[in-house]
Amino acid sequence: MRINCPYCGARCLEEFTYRGDATVKRPESIDESARDAWVDYVYLRDNPAGLHKELWHHGAGCHSWLEVTRNTVTHEIVAVELAAKGR
Amino acid sequence: MAGTQINRLSGKGLVDREKTAHFQFDGEAFSGHPGDTLASALLANGVRLVGRSFKYHRPRGILTAGSEEPNALVELRNGARREPNTRATTIELYDGLDATSQNRWPSLRLDVLSVNQLATPIFGAGFYYKTFMWPAAFWEKLYEPMIRRAAGLGYPSKLTDPDHYEKSNAFCDVLVIGSGAAGLSAALAAAKAGARVILCEEDFELGGRLLAESDEIDGKPAQEWARAAAAELESLPDCRIMRRTTVFGAYDGGVYGAVERVSDHLPVPPEHAPRQRLWRIVAKQSVLCAGGIERPILFGNNDRPGVMLAGAVRTYVNRFGVAPGRTAVVFADNHDALRTATDLAAAGVAVRAIVDPRPQASAAAEQVAGEAGALYIRGGIENVRGAHGIKSVRVKDAQGGSKEFDCDLLAMSGGWNPALNLTTHLGGKPAWDSALSCLVPGEDLPPGMQVAGAAAGQFSLQACLASGEAAGAEAAKHCGFSPSALRRPAPAQDRAPATPVWYVENSRGKAFVDFQNDVAVSDVKLAAREGFRVPDHVKRYTTLGMATDQGKTSNLNGAAILAEATGRYLGAVGSTTFRPPYTPVSIGALAGHHRGKDFRPTRLAPSHRWAEEQGAVFVEVGAWMRALMYPRPGEAAQETVNREVSNTRTNVGVCDVSTLGKIDVQGPDAGELLNRVYINAFAKLPVGKARYGLMLREDGFAMDDGTTARLADDHFYMTTTTANAVKVSQHLEFCQQVLWPELDVQTVSATEQWAQYAVAGPKARKVIEALLDAGQDISNEAFPYMACGKFTVCGGTPARIFRLSFSGELAYEIGVPARYGDVLIRAIMKAGAEHGIAPYGTEALGVMRIEKGHAAGPELNGQTTAHDLGLGKMASTKKDFIGRFMGEREALNEAGRAAMVGLKPLNPKTRIASGSHLVKRDAQATGANDEGYVTSMAYSPELETFIALALLSNGPARMGEVVKVCDPLRGNETLAEVCSAHFVDPEGERLRV
């Protein structure tokens, strides 16, 4: 697998570290009422078969966190963006 | 010696007859020529029996001339270089080669375990599953050892592989896999269009089947054309030709794995050269031209030496100039194989008969038979005689008559299968081609891959040339090049419908499908009868296709028998999945140089050389080598540690702490970021101060701890544990880039940039003062506990000094740019000499931190919470931070959790082993009574007792209780008193002097 890092260009898998689902959002509230949202955020995942937005860290490159859109059935990567963008 | 090559044909073949290569097989001396394989050289010498089969130990010969060989496996080389299961058909002959037959005892001709053949009715498919169960204990003691000894093939060397391996990366526009007619055409078309081309060929000669056939291309012999094509490719600037290189796997992103056998054709690798090299080839486009693999027709005793695939016979005749026999019968259901009769006859081999199992007579076959002086018989092979090499075959004709032909060679062919394995490595499925009666590449090829030639079911020479050229041009076009117009039109009609015959019905004796694993037609039928009706079930039940050849010559025949046995259409039966590697790849090549000491990188602290000079003993801490202790001559390990601890507590010691993770955090929002990652507050930490911090994971469990110093308003300097340095750095980047990109802050690891030393002990200040340049003040008043600042030392060297202490003594950590680390440690030692300074290692450091009750790796194990570590009260209630919400869950804070305490043995001389579990004083050591365990232990020279840290259920409320410390693993039990983890100077008075 190769990921096209916006800063570094296409690089092989071993330069990156995987984190997981990029769509989960950290709750802003720390009230008890937000419990379900926290459990969701920390533990529950869609884990889809198909397109998956996911976070990768370019640790052997520019140290960017990337949001990669990848098909979990074919491993085809359809988009790579800086994770910081649009957040 | 050359005189022994009784089967060498004069005037034929591509071997170098000017030179002789001497070799041994089973201790007997032979000779061949450069350009031979071991198989061709053995055949040239009239050797037909080369191995024994896996299960029945049946005598086996050479079936093929390529990497699909199931039978002719030998142990190549000796001693530490012994390579079991090496295919004689791919071993390039070299002078001095030494090979041994395998899976036989005491000798190849007389093999005791061939007695297994007598029991073949019982040893049917799956017999293991139905027996060996009584009595139960006999499986491990009797049956299994017996099976294990009999199974396996060659003997592995148990010695360290003495050769070297390498890994390389290559990048290209077009990767062409295979150098037959299609591959050469594809490479030429792509390279001439300007594409960067890599051409890989598993053989040592380019040309593929062109080397094996008596074809002509453009009016010249095909072998000449191949040579010219290769020469043209060599002349192009951006074409790299890699011989002896097998592309074994297709991976995601256009990555292909290939292994180059750099030195396998030599007795030993040249100095500084690897034996093999792993290539990771990144290709924008690929053209698979891997050719085809001929399939057998199955009949009784079809495994006897001398039964050979028809195409392989042509290879031996035309490429190697070897007659695999002197009297032949050809048994084939296709036109292609007739060429074998022609070529054999032309080489002077008597062809007795062409046996054709198809329902309709073939005029072409009849004609070829006539020209070759052979009988043409419609029928099948009923049996084969000759255990160690065939002597005759019995042919049953279509009218029911039967005739015996004396012969020593039976050339058989059931048609060809495309070598399409790589097309399925990324999940694609092959498609059934009913006209060709074979699987062909499906629609879902790996991205960027095209298939040409026989691998695509384009079996004729014209089709190979045309499809190769077209695919090469197309690949170049996809890479942005403009190839010139195609020269070779695709042949109009090239799909000669096949009438495949898979096996001969009612032949005598075992008819083998999978030669190596001894799977017979009857086994497949038995499996089907027992309900194993899909190819994967049959494979797993009978082991068909699981041998070293992965069923290259057997899978489709097996599927055909299954289809018939289950009354299904063959095209609907499907196939097992092809997986990498295409042919077996050595573990050494995949590992490269990552072995021995070079298995993983070794990180050395800036003082490493100095520590070596002091006679330090080192210990691996992650990738780092750290000084464990600095023993003096004659000292026992415990004495060393005691001395280092005592000296630090009474005089002064120095310890290299450069391996701690160090992270620079800069920007206006640096304090805010730290506020969000630590459980305690940092935003208001004054400049010039440091603070201990604990960070959690988002699930509320402790992640790491360390001190962070504020060097300026917008500049913090964080330290982490050695083990978690990378993880914390990545975590901060995650927080800063993903969670809170709005914060104006940057983080960068500075672990490698700073050498840092802890100078600890009552006399530490004197040592540091001696290093400081004039006019700087680190008195207790000017630079109190937890102060930090920038200084210069040793005449202008910039230094950061932190008044921190892990040991519990008055201590300073002094950091300088890493390049000054070696100088600084020597300067510290010099300055400390008059104060009795001595270095201490991680062992003494560990003792002192246990004496102080500081958590470290064994307590920060990812399973503990702030509460467990006694740090729950540190957490700020005024802010959100990573892990706060989840960390407040009741289960993470309840009293019954195992929390950190100290333990003192009732007998101070009794060691409390780390890893021991704790139960109540009078309880038994059972799971139900388990209350925690010992995390760390040490001998405290100051308290003159062993001490320990433990995680104990409800521990902090049990001070003074005596618990039982159980180590059933080593048969020890002892009693210990629960106490505070702060064994030494609990009030921290020594820190503040």
Place this chain on the structure above:
Amino acid sequence: MTIMRYSLASLITNALTGNRNWKPVWREPEPKSSYDVVIVGGGGHGLSTAHYLAKEHGITNVAVIEKSYIGSGNVGRNTTIVRSNYLLPGNEPFYEWSMKLWEGLEQDINYNAMVSQRGVLNVFHSDGQRDAFVRRGNAMRFYGADAELLDKEQVRALVPFVDFDNARFPVRGGLFQPRGGTVRHDAVAWGYARSADSRGVDIIQNCAATGFRIENGRIVGVETEKGFIGAKKVALCVAGSSSRVAQMAGLRLPIEAHVLQAFVTEGIKPLLDTVITFGAGHFYCSQSDKGGLVFGGDIDGYNTYAQRGNLPVVEDVAEGGMALIPAIGRLRILRSWGGLLDMSMDGSPIIDKTPVDGLYFNGGWCYGGFKATPASGWCYAHLIATGEPHPYAAAYRFDRFGSGRVIDEKGMGAQPNLH
């Protein structure tokens, strides 16, 4: 239902009649319109669940539906290791029970699954790793499992060809579980299937579940490729595909799908008599009865539903192998493959009811699925039959993620690819 009992006599009798009289190991029935229990997933766990439902609880009106052929998932893709060397109280009793079931399996199901207790050795390289193994070994002893701490020389006696002299991480000793070992993985699926079938369970292959029919919060059946099948209870048992299947019932799980690659070398004469695990190098290995070295390492580490991996892990595993046993450089890998794992958020499995009445869940097995096969079926059958969790699996509940009572053997937190 008749079953042909396997015995030495039956083997010889059949051999004398040309092996023509062997009967199918299981029937190929069409699905009935409804069952008491439909188990979704004909892998090791689903089939063992069916076996124990029938044998231990007398519940035989059961169907196992399988989208492909039985045993086509992880039970036929693992590295065949069985062991009960776990650390935490939530796990160790369960895996030790599984070990005990393995020990009696063949007599229980009259099928030789080649349970081979050749021992499982985990080597360590430092005092810290030794102490962690001591903690583990003692936990095993506390729960009645066997464990021995070996010093370097004892390790050398077991595996003399390990690199003791020139290693980056020299071996200083090991934790050994003599009762651990290997089991012929496919045979486990076949043996359980044969036993369940003989007790009346319908095993229905090529019958994927396509949906669940839920009425008023209660499951009433499964939509399948072969039509609707009514069921009083539906038991999911599809590790590797859990999220995909559970999603059809509206459930979102604490699970990610990952691929674990495995490898086998060409068959060689006996070299390695035990299972050996090299934690510092992400490498574990045994030698099969056929002679191949069977080994693996880390998961690839990204979400995937493709049963295949990539080259970096292949190399990483080979490096681990060469670092531990430098004699294997000239042995050749003949096949690599991949199995899909349910990597759960704490690295431990789930055997529990779901919010849908009558719908049960079994999954999240991470690396540990194969060795758990008997106990998983045993405990799942108990849950399905009685409605109560089995004591050995009492910790394997969904609610632990909310409460924080996670079972995190490695201490890696909610990061599935690190477990």
